[in-house]
Amino acid sequence: MHGTLLAARDLTGALGRPSQHDMLAAREMQAMSFAVHIPLVCFGIAFPAMVLFVEGLWLRTGERTYRDLAQRWSKVMLVLFAVGVVTGTILSFELGLLWPNFMATFGSVFGLAFGIEGFAFFTEAIFIAIYAYGWDRLGRRAHLAVGVPIVLAGILGSLMVISVNGWMNHPTGFAVAGNAVTAVHPWAALFNSHLPYELVHMYLAGYMVAGFLVAAAYALAWLRGNRDRYVRAALVVPLTAAALAAPAQIVVGDWAGRMVAQDQPPKLAAMEAVGHTERGAPLHVGGVWFDGSLHGAVPIPKLLSLLAYRNVHARVVGLDAQPPADRPPVNVVHLSFDAMVGIGTALALLGMGYLLFVARSRRMPRSRWFYRAVVAAGPLSLVALLAGWTTTEVGRQPWIAWQVMRTTDAVTQARGLPEAYALLALTYIGLAVAVGWLLRRLSRPAQDAEAAMRRGAEIAR
């Protein structure tokens, strides 16, 4: 599988070749469920560490503000975890419900990762509850210690899920005999060669999304004139984490791009809308793909060859090297990729600017435009995250497991997918409205929200 363009193996799978007219509905349903879940994963990856950091500040300085902030954040963390548990359950249902043939054929190959993820999830669920409910029941050091397994389990759990995605991009750890999978090596599948860069890329994305989103909420409070110690701490901690992650993400993104160039040339061709194989290929910014070529893009000469292969004359394989049935859709992949790179670059500049300013002048910026930029960075980081996942997932098409099984062979035969999609979409819209309503309530000034929650508890009681 290493290198490029081996003859695809095209497994039919354990359940036989399915017939499904609503293939797109199945893919969109899966994409929607991921889009709901992945932002919550970012909070699972990055938020516990930020909460523990603030609690650590309280233990060091004894300042009550830090404790109040950590305690408030631990409530947000618990609610987001609870919603993440249910949206994650839906994903594990959908893996089977939408792609039964994929699971039936390869479940034994990548299943180990999900098994370990299950245990990590348990650990996280147990300790997150102890942490959030244990503020007045545990000693200070014990309470901080209870938070550590949450951070570790969050790292381990998402490592395992990303390993499965890495495996889908680079399937290893098995052999194919006829139409069956044999000689399964689960550990080889788990530690596949696409795990490392995907993992680091997603980790930094987690810190960027969680950091910028939380910072955006408090930058808004700052703009409205609320600039006490509490808001200041709540702004500085996540903003600094995100500002450190954003420039590093550029380096990791370059690593990811070179791995894709090496192992998945058609995906790279779609990301950059390279129609024909060429030497010294330019980088295309924007543009729309139709009639077999890209229109209205801004080309930067030789840059693609340089970035992908560290050589301005390197040969970049175009989409025409693939039979039409093996090409990913170009517009979605190219524009998502550009959106991710564009936003990522802007966020890195914002992060570096902030860090340089604070290092030089030892105070927060005063310009209202800075705080407006931070407010915008929150939702923009979310867009970049989803655009990045769209790039890698749609760019892998038409394969569910790269050059081993086609998505059309993995899909369910079930009827009524559009109806199920509509029902799930309505449920998720309701959920989004409800969570937004709750987060708004949790972000109100402290006494106000505490009183509101006490009233709520009275009614529930």
Added chain:
Amino acid sequence: MSLAEVCAALIVAGLTAYAVLAGADFGAGFWDLVAGGPERGARVRGLVQRSMAPVWEANHVWLIFVLVVFWTAFPRAFGSVMSALYVPLFLAGVGIILRGSAYALRGHAVTLGEARVLGATFGLSSVLTPFFLGTTIGAVASGRVSVGGGSGAPLAAWMHPMPLIAGVLAVVLAAHLCAPPSPSPRSRSGGASRSARSTRWS
């Protein structure tokens, strides 16, 4: 004992833990639903809210554990069950979203109206979810799922007395696991703590 049997034993153990622990949480939702108006039902609803809050996510993770072992150890059977029983499993999935989020949000309700809408969503989905999960067990147990068949028929495997009865049984079992004590005139708080204990460990 073969590896397959070890995995099957793990699934049975996980399923038992899920049926008992999360089953009690579903049962709590059932009693929440039938607790009556805001005045009369306040005691039961308060009990449900307080006793479930720290543990329900951990209880729910058993289901993910069962699914994961199922597809890792028996991928072909998993694919077959999923493609034959996609209707009840999808509805159970929607029920899980509604129940988890309505419960998590209800603790933050401020007005009576909010608490009512979220409470009703929580209660109804607490009944529907175990019902649909129960029908899938009934369908598998009565041999209505054929291995290796990617059937597209939506109702054939579970619209039958046996799976439907299994669904009802799952709801009744959940309600039984978590039956709250009748209010005692002598000590309300004593009743509360006893019930909180029976909710968890009966």
